[in-house]
Amino acid sequence: MKQGIHLFRALAVALVFVFASVAPLAAQQPVAPNPTAQSVTEQQLLQELGKLQGRITIPDEKLATLQQPQGRSYQSFHERVLPWVGGILVLGMIAVLAVFYFIRGQIRIRPDEYTGRKIVRYNAFERFTHWMTATSFVVLAITGLNYFFGKRLLMPALGADAFATWSQWAKYAHNFIAWPFMLGVLLMIVLWVKDNLPDRYDAAWLKAGGGFFGGGQPDAGRFNAGQKLVFWSVAIFGIALAVTGLMLLFPFSIANVNGMQWAQYVHSIVGVILIAIIIAHIYIGTLGTEGAFEAMESGEVDLGWARHHHRAWIEEQERKGKRGPAVGPGSASAPAE
Amino acid sequence: MARMKFLCDADRCIECNACVTACKNEHDVPWGIQRRRVVTLNDGKPGERSVSMACMHCTNAPCAAVCPVDCFYRTDDGVVLHSKDLCIGCGYCFYACPFGAPQYPQAGNFGTRGKMDKCTFCSGGPEPDFSEAEYVKYGRNRLAEGKLPLCAEMCSTKSLLAGDGDVIEQIYKTRVAQRGYGSGMWGWKTAYGESGA
Numbered sequence: 001m002k003q004g005i006h007l008f009r010a011l012a013v014a015l016v017f018v019f020a021s022v023a024p025l026a027a028q029q030p031v032a033p034n035p036t037a038q039s040v041t042e043q044q045l046l047q048e049l050g051k052l053q054g055r056i057t058i059p060d061e062k063l064a065t066l067q068q069p070q071g072r073s074y075q076s077f078h079e080r081v082l083p084w085v086g087g088i089l090v091l092g093m094i095a096v097l098a099v100f101y102f103i104r105g106q107i108r109i110r111p112d113e114y115t116g117r118k119i120v121r122y123n124a125f126e127r128f129t130h131w132m133t134a135t136s137f138v139v140l141a142i143t144g145l146n147y148f149f150g151k152r153l154l155m156p157a158l159g160a161d162a163f164a165t166w167s168q169w170a171k172y173a174h175n176f177i178a179w180p181f182m183l184g185v186l187l188m189i190v191l192w193v194k195d196n197l198p199d200r201y202d203a204a205w206l207k208a209g210g211g212f213f214g215g216g217q218p219d220a221g222r223f224n225a226g227q228k229l230v231f232w233s234v235a236i237f238g239i240a241l242a243v244t245g246l247m248l249l250f251p252f253s254i255a256n257v258n259g260m261q262w263a264q265y266v267h268s269i270v271g272v273i274l275i276a277i278i279i280a281h282i283y284i285g286t287l288g289t290e291g292a293f294e295a296m297e298s299g300e301v302d303l304g305w306a307r308h309h310h311r312a313w314i315e316e317q318e319r320k321g322k323r324g325p326a327v328g329p330g331s332a333s334a335p336a337e
Numbered sequence: 338m339a340r341m342k343f344l345c346d347a348d349r350c351i352e353c354n355a356c357v358t359a360c361k362n363e364h365d366v367p368w369g370i371q372r373r374r375v376v377t378l379n380d381g382k383p384g385e386r387s388v389s390m391a392c393m394h395c396t397n398a399p400c401a402a403v404c405p406v407d408c409f410y411r412t413d414d415g416v417v418l419h420s421k422d423l424c425i426g427c428g429y430c431f432y433a434c435p436f437g438a439p440q441y442p443q444a445g446n447f448g449t450r451g452k453m454d455k456c457t458f459c460s461g462g463p464e465p466d467f468s469e470a471e472y473v474k475y476g477r478n479r480l481a482e483g484k485l486p487l488c489a490e491m492c493s494t495k496s497l498l499a500g501d502g503d504v505i506e507q508i509y510k511t512r513v514a515q516r517g518y519g520s521g522m523w524g525w526k527t528a529y530g531e532s533g534a
Contacts, residue, residue, distance in 0.1 A: 040384055042347075042521040054376040054388075057354070060369070063437050066376040066388055069527045071435040075399035078433070147405045147427070155407065164406045164423040171425050175449065251428060261432050 042067075051258075062252055074261045082148055086272040090145075093276040097283045100212075107212065108290040109308045118300040119317070126191055127299050133184025133234075139177045141275045143170040148268070178245055185238035188231075195222040196231040201312055222313040230281050237274040241267060340415035341458050341480075342502035342529070343489070344509055345389045347520045349496035352377055352387035356488035356497050360391070363459070363487045364476025370440040372456045373488055386520055389497050391488070392417065392438035392456035393528035400430035400439060414480065415502075416458040421474045426450035435527045458499070459486040502529070 045052055052066035122130070146154070146167060155163040201218070202225040208218040210226045218224075223231065244267035247255055255263060285292050291305045307314045352375050360366065360373045373391035394417045401409030401417060408423035409430075428450050430439040444451035452474075461478030464471035471478060479487060489499035498505040506522070513519035 040379075040520075042523050043526070045378070052376075052378060054378040055380040056374055056376055058371060058374060060371060063371055063374050064376060065437055066378065066390055067435055067524055067527060068437075069435050071399050071433045072527065075402050075433050078403040078429070147429075151405055151407050160407065160423055164408070164425060167406050168425045171427055172449075257432060257437070264429075264432060 062257060065257060068257055070258050070261060074264070077265060078148065082268050082272075083152070085269060086145065086148065089272050089276040090279065093279050097280060097288075101283075101287065104212065106290050107288060109217075109305060113304040113308055114302050115304040117303040119303050119306055119314075120299055121295040121301045121306065122299045124299065127296055129184055129187045129191060130296055132180050133188060136177045136181040136184060137278060139173055140181055141271075141278070143174040143177075144268075144271050145275070146170045147174075175249060178242075178249065181238075182242045182245075185234060185242065189235050192223070192231055193235070196228045198228070201225070202228065217308055219311045220309065220313070221316070222310060224310065226284070230277065233274060233277045237270050237277075240270045241274065244270070338413060338415075339501040340503070341394060341500065342415075342505060342525075343391065343393060343458075343486075344498040344505045344525070345523050346496045346498065346509055346512065347386040347388045347523055348516075348518065349494040350375070350387040350389055351494055351496070353493060355491050355493060356389050359487045359491040360456070363479075364457075365472075366454070366476070367442065370442065370454050372438075372440065372454065374437075388523045389488070389492075390436055390438075390524070392434075392458070393436055393524050394458055395435075395528040396530060399433035399435065403429045403433040405429065410463070412460060414458070414460065416460050416480070418457055418460065418462055418475075419453065419455070420463050421452040421454075422463075424452045426452055436524060456486075459484070 040048075042052070046067070046069065051068040051070065054064055054066050056064045150163065150167060150170075154166070158166065199221050201220050205218040205220055205225040208215060210224060211217040244263040247253070247260065247263040248267060251260060285296065289309075291301060295301045303314070354375050357371070357373050357375060364372065366372055373389060375387050375389045377385065377387045379385045394415060398409065398411075398417045400419075401407075401411075404419075405427055406423050406425055408421075409417060409419045411417055426441055426444065426449065428439075428441065430453060431437070431441070438455045439453045440455060441450035441453055443449075457475050457478075459477060459479035461471045461481065462475035464474065466478050466481040477487075479485065484490070486499040489497045498508060509519070509522060
């Protein structure tokens with residue numbers, strides 16, 4: 001019995017030797033062993049995953065992305081789509097306003113509508129909030145447009161060195177002035193959201209074209225439907241700019257490189273849309289409408305002007321027995337007149 | 338005229354990181370800046386591959402296209418370089434780069450970046466060749482000395498090739514033909530619009 005086991009073991013060992021000596025022979029056949037057989041090639045990986053993600057031995061995790069061909073999409077967005085969209089929106093809006101101004105001119109009210117009595121339309125804090133947001137927006141708009149229009153328009157005039165110096169400061173300005181802008185947007189939402197909720201005058205106001213094209217001045221509350229559109233644009237687009245802007249201010253804190261690209265897509269497109277809207281807002285608030293600028297300048301407007309443009313608001317004030325200034329939250333200034 | 342390119346034969350790369358060390362040492366690259374790195378795909382699984390990656394000096398380079406101050410330029414050898422004097426550290430080139438090549442020192446609050454730094458294909462920058470200013474900003478200018486990038490020169494398995502694109506492509510294709518396999522010329526399609534099959 002014991003001998004039988006030994007014989008079996010010897011046979012097994014002999015068999016192993018036979019196979020071991022055959023194996024190298026097989027390896028010398030024309031078909032070499034293929035270490036890549038179970039592997040996938042770069043093109044396969046890219047097709048399946050869209051980008052190549054791996055492991056690295058350094059702390060900078062974003063460098064574990066070996067390849068993201070999406071960078072090419074970012075390139076074509078930044079160099080083809082954005083300059084065209086931005087150029088058409090900004091220049092198009094200026095062109096439309098210029099045509100409107102030359103055809104219709106300034107929107108005026110009849111001289112006999114003026115009463116000579118004043119009513120407070122925006123208190124000091126409201127005006128402070130408006131101008132803080134407005135000045136920071138102008139800075140952000142110019143420095144923002146500089147990121148992609150600067151090298152096309154300014155750089156040929158300034159030269160590479162002076163333009164780089166200006167752009168460096170423009171970048172700092174864009175990064176720091178963003179904070180008063182974000183604060184301003186939040187304050188404006190708190191101050192004015194109540195008076196910007198839709199009301200029964202809005203549909204008729206919009207249908208009448210806001211009186212911009214003649215046919216009498218439609219009624220409106222404290223804010224007409226056009227002003228409400230500006231308010232909601234600033235509120236919604238402003239928050240979108242703030243969120244994506246914070247992502248760009250703190251790069252890679254919550255997003256990977258593709259997330260950062262999307263933050264830029266949203267930030268730049270929303271930015272040029274809001275710039276176009278604000279150009280229209282500036283036009284209507286200054287050159288476009290007689291008497292409108294005083295409201296944000298001194299805070300007071302003529303009672304007759306207010307009755308013409310915001311009849312429902314004036315009637316509401318009269319019902320409340322507030323002939324004078326007490327309009328808007330927290331207003332405690334002296335009576336008008 | 339040569340058109341300089343990198344090619345990493347991933348079937349030869351053993352992830353020794355000698356290319357990374359050579360680069361850091363040759364150019365005195367500061368802490369936290371990675372001009373070259375080795376990324377391992379499918380780590381620990383069948384088909385694991387390591388690829389040494391740096392700036393690929395792309396054709397129609399995305400970094401140069403999106404730069405708001407146009408600080409990039411291409412040398413006669415086809416190398417994509419940039420001027421640190423013009424760079425404003427906006428970070429756009431990192432978003433555009435398919436290979437994660439641009440690097441920035443942290444220079445201030447709100448994620449403010451310093452001047453961008455990246456692989457120069459060992460060919461310096463806009464300053465005069467071999468000047469102190471060139472070395473401090475961009476590192477050694479080996480091309481002007483008639484040498485190729487040190488990362489590839491140091492590669493122990495000759496996985497990383499650097500040189501004229503046509504020459505290194507031919508070397509790689511000969512290898513693939515002789516050994517019968519190859520996982521591809523990593524990054525070439527995205528960088529140069531060639532399949533590398």
